[in-house]
Amino acid sequence: MHMVKSSNIGYPRIGEKREWKKALEKFWEGKLSEEDFSIEMQRLRLEYLNKQKDLGIDLIPVGDFSLYDHVLDTAVMFGFIPQRFQHQEKTSLQTYFDIARGNDYAVASEMTKWFNTNYHYIVPEIQADSEPQLIENRLLSYFLEAKEKLGIIGKPVLLGPVTLLKLSKGYDEDHFPVLLKKLLPHYVQVLQELESAGAEWVQIDEPALAAIRNKEEVKLVSQLYQTIHDELSSMKILLQTYFESADRYKEIVSLPFDGIGLDFVHDHKENLAAIKKYGFPKNKTLAAGVINGRNIWKANLDDTFTQLETILTKVEPNQLIVQPSCSLLHVPVTIHTEKELDPLLKNALSFADQKLEETKVLTDGLNHGRDQIENKIGEHERSLTALLSSASRNNQDVQKEMQIWKSLVPKREVPYPTREEIQQDFFNLPLLPATTIGSLPQTREIRQGRLKWRRGEWQEEEYQEFIKSNVREWIQRQEDIGLDVLVHGEFERNDMVEFFGEKLEGFSFTKYAWVQSYGSRCVKPPIIYGDVTLTEPMTVKEITYAQSQTEKPVKGMLTGPITILNWSFIREDINRFNVTKQIALALQKEIRFLEEQGIHMIQVDEPALREGLPLKPEKQAEYLKEAVYAFKLATSCVQPKTQIHTHMCYSEFGEIMEAINQLDADVISIEAARSHGEIITDFEKSAYKKGIGLGVYDIHSPRIPDVEEIEKNIIRALNVLSHRQFWVNPDCGLKTRGMNETTAALRNMVEAATYVRKKIKQGDLFHTMEQS
Incomplete structure (x- = not known):
């Protein structure tokens, strides 16, 4: 048979x-x-x-x-081994891992x-x-x-x-x-x-x-x-x-x-x-x-x-x-x-x-x-x-709020050119402001502290003081390095999606349900099983504490609705875009909470926006339309002086440039170092007028870039972008890097930014578009 x-x-x-x-x-x-x-x-x-x-x-x-x-x-x-590794033994594990992770001599x-x-x-x-x-x-x-x-x-x-x-x-x-x-x-x-x-x-x-x-x-x-x-x-x-x-x-x-x-x-x-x-x-x-x-x-x-x-x-x-x-x-x-x-x-x-x-x-x-x-x-x-049939999938308050927004279109109160002037007056940042993407090194001590708290070995008060001590240390370290815009470091966060999911209704979490993201990096995606809603602030306590320790602006750090969706396992009983809108409305509440506490620079990261794009062109327009809507639903509620940032990484961006522009974020940071600045060609074809930071060094490699390398990356970007819109930042968050290498790399980044800034002021470096 x-x-x-x-x-x-x-x-x-x-x-x-x-x-x-x-x-x-x-x-x-x-x-x-x-x-x-x-x-x-x-x-x-x-x-x-x-x-x-x-x-x-x-x-x-x-x-x-x-x-x-x-x-x-x-x-x-x-035998497709990059030229810079050709001198190494082709069959060795060292060569294999060097291609993936870089070494002291090659990216x-x-x-x-x-x-x-x-x-x-x-x-x-x-x-x-x-x-x-x-x-x-x-x-x-x-x-x-x-x-x-x-x-x-x-x-x-x-x-x-x-x-x-x-x-x-x-x-x-x-x-x-x-x-x-x-x-x-x-x-x-x-x-x-x-x-x-x-x-x-x-x-x-x-x-x-x-x-x-x-x-x-x-x-x-x-x-x-x-x-x-x-x-x-x-x-x-x-x-x-x-x-x-x-x-x-x-x-x-x-x-x-x-x-x-x-x-x-x-x-x-x-x-x-x-x-x-x-x-x-x-x-x-x-x-x-x-x-x-x-x-x-x-x-x-x-x-x-x-x-x-x-x-x-x-x-x-x-x-x-x-x-x-x-x-x-x-x-x-x-x-x-x-x-x-x-x-x-x-x-x-x-x-x-x-x-x-x-x-x-x-x-x-x-x-x-x-x-x-x-x-x-x-x-x-x-x-x-x-x-x-459970109550978690039939939350009437969420359903009513979704119905209200069905006929509304989210939009910023004033257009970007006006916001740019208002924000420059409010923040008074220098040319080429230097910042980081968000997370700072999570040392073994930090991970162990968080584990002790989860196990009940530390009381809440002890854990909160532990987090505050790390925030204080890194606020001071960032000021010593010379960064212009600071971050609180995200020491209280285990993962950029899991952290938020733990504070939102409709999410559940596992202990061992890990999946591979890249190399040895594994993530434990939340499970969105019910209607999503926010009942109390998620990030206000840590962000406002960090801001109290410095006169420089500290960015509020949130993960965007599309990324939370794409990096979660989602329910299948309703349309995925309805799930996205529920998440966006929850984030909208959090952004209002931050503004009310005086945080006016808020980064809503969307590293996964591009990855959800359908493979077939005829299906991409609808996805991008819904992605833009969800981002604006979360972020458009803010005052003109509040500067909305977003971050994207490790994707092909050329085909979604128009959607990136439609997000109407005031500043976007994009990975560019590992791809050797190739994304710059996308900006040659499509003019982008808002604030932008193209990552000037690769954080997924343990190597520390020197000042000259970072300077070249900045100047290369300034061939197609105005120095008035350009921000200087690493490729991505620094969570996985060590303290010493992070400090050294950021010092080199700030030194490179300072050097290029001086050349601009002295008239030694002109933006080619302005010359034409």
């Missing part, structure tokens, strides 16, 4: 309690030898594979595991968002004349490891050549076909070696294909995969897409491969409609991504099973694979470690392990009959219904 199979696209790397992260950081600190580090990484890999085997998954991924980032893995495997490669997720990848640097080479077939090592140690014939996972090149920088689009042709024989070699080792299926991830529209590119991709197909004798290729439906469905499914993975969660209507309309090739396998790989709610098994039954009217059972919609990299590992969650909420949640259980349940139902899984279907339905 031909059976439906189950599969997984990718498994979380970090471990149930972040064992992966801890091993990485010990290795970087020199507390773990390379040999012991390798042993621990292998232990974790095998543990993850064994778990999937025990869950009964038929096609278990290998090679999805990474020591840092899967895009970096692929680039290094094919790290750029980091940006993986499509529209909160995962960050290392951007490969590829020139038109780059000559790829297969440095090491890492997939072969992982495949043999699983086969020999666990008896698992794994499904190797490889980032495809089209997506690899599309995510890279350094070459013109005209050279895309040439580079693709150069890469082809090396991909073929990797696949042939896997075939010889006994691999039966290989998964080639090509999420970039979901939005491919150019006929010539479709033809090019077809030729590429035809060559790959012709060079293999028995191993099957599964072309995996996710995050969006496949544009040009007919062309994509006719490409020369053995199976295709489609996302039936995020664009389920489009993909399902395409299959209904055009059918599906009889000689191919469909890997149906029906379990949500990016959110944490239990699947509605009834609806999902019905969806799969519909798909089975177009494909035979032996053509169907059931799987999550994308890699489970984006969700926590297991719900079983959460002992303290409210049962009403916990019973409605599904993390990575539970999603694989759901995948297996659906597969069994298709193979053995729906009646065999009826109990599980009923259990899920009862859990989801109980939460849906």
Whole structure:
């Protein structure tokens, strides 16, 4: 009997309690030898594979595991090592981590968002004349490891050549076909070696294909995969897409491969409609991504099973694979470690392990009959219904406030040019004001103090005095450094989203539900399960205390509505933009509280605004419209003299410049150092008149930039931006950096700003736009 199979696209790397992260950081600190580090990484890999085997998954991924980032893995495997690291040993761990983190002699490669997720990848640097080479077939090592140690014939996972090149920088689009042709024989070699080792299926991830529209590119991709197909004798290729439906469905499914993975969660209507309309090739396998790989709610098994039954009217059972919609990299590992969650909420949640259980349940139902899984279907339905009907999802006060704003359009009281004059008179800041983004170093002592308070070892009064002492110390340190606008340091905050979620109604929190953001940086996203509202001030106490310690302005620091949304796991029973508006209204109340206490410089950070942008252009306008509305809903209530700042980082900004302008923030700070100032070209094409700070040094690298380097970054920005609008600041918050390196880097930054300021006043440096 031909059976439906189950599969997984990718498994979380970090471990149930972040064992992966801890091993990485010990290795970087020199507390773990390379040999012991390798042993621990292998232990974790095998543990993850064994778990999937025990869950009964038929096609278990290998090679999805990474020591840092899967895009970096692929680039290094094919010899795409940045020129500044070429003198180092290409296969060494030192080179690998230097590319990601930088060293004393070279800056790290750029980091940006993986499509529209909160995962960050290392951007490969590829020139038109780059000559790829297969440095090491890492997939072969992982495949043999699983086969020999666990008896698992794994499904190797490889980032495809089209997506690899599309995510890279350094070459013109005209050279895309040439580079693709150069890469082809090396991909073929990797696949042939896997075939010889006994691999039966290989998964080639090509999420970039979901939005491919150019006929010539479709033809090019077809030729590429035809060559790959012709060079293999028995191993099957599964072309995996996710995050969006496949544009040009007919062309994509006719490409020369053995199976295709489609996302039936995020664009389920489009993909399902395409299959209904055009059918599906009889000689191919469909890997149906029906379990949500990016959110944490239990699947509605009834609806999902019905969806799969519909798909089975177009494909035979032996053509169907059931799987999550994308890699489970984006969700926590297991719900079983959460002992303290409210049962009403916990019973409605599904993390990575539970999603694989759901995948297996659906597969069994298709193979053995729906009646065999009826109990599980009923259990899920009862859990989801109980939460849906709870008071937390039916807050009448929130509903009334939402109704009021349905017909109102948020708008600042006076236009920016007038506000600029009012604010300059009020704050009296120098040219090129120097500031930081928000957070300051959170030392081990600070983290331990916060932990003691949470455990009840410190009373509230003792903890508050501890926070105040750190604020006092860093206010004085910032004044000594010479910064013009200060921050309170955020020592009371664990995370820029979690902190606010803990103070808002409608949020819940976990103990171990971490996900990887970049490298060893893990975040624990809040769960927005109910209606969001603010009942008392969240930040006023710490900000006003900091302001009482200095005559210089101290910024109030908030996280914006879109970022809170995008960095949380959100409820799915209402439109996501309605959730955003609820958050915005809560922030609006907090901003009013700050103003009432005399805080007139308020930063509302939106680092995740760009990452939520849909992949398809026709869907982007609505998203940006709603994002702008939410930001203005939160911030437009302020007086003209109140200066609204915002911050964005590690994204491609060119395509959203108009939306950035529409936010109507008085000052925006944007990452620019790690991308080597490339965003400056966006401002050459699109004039921006409001205040702006392009990050002048990269805080994600431990290296301390010298004065000359920062000075060059400032002057480069002043080629396209007026010195009257330019602010000097680091790329991002300084939470993860050490005290000494932070102090040294900020001193160099202030010295560079002071030097450039003098050159401007002396007439030695002129803004090119003003000269023309």
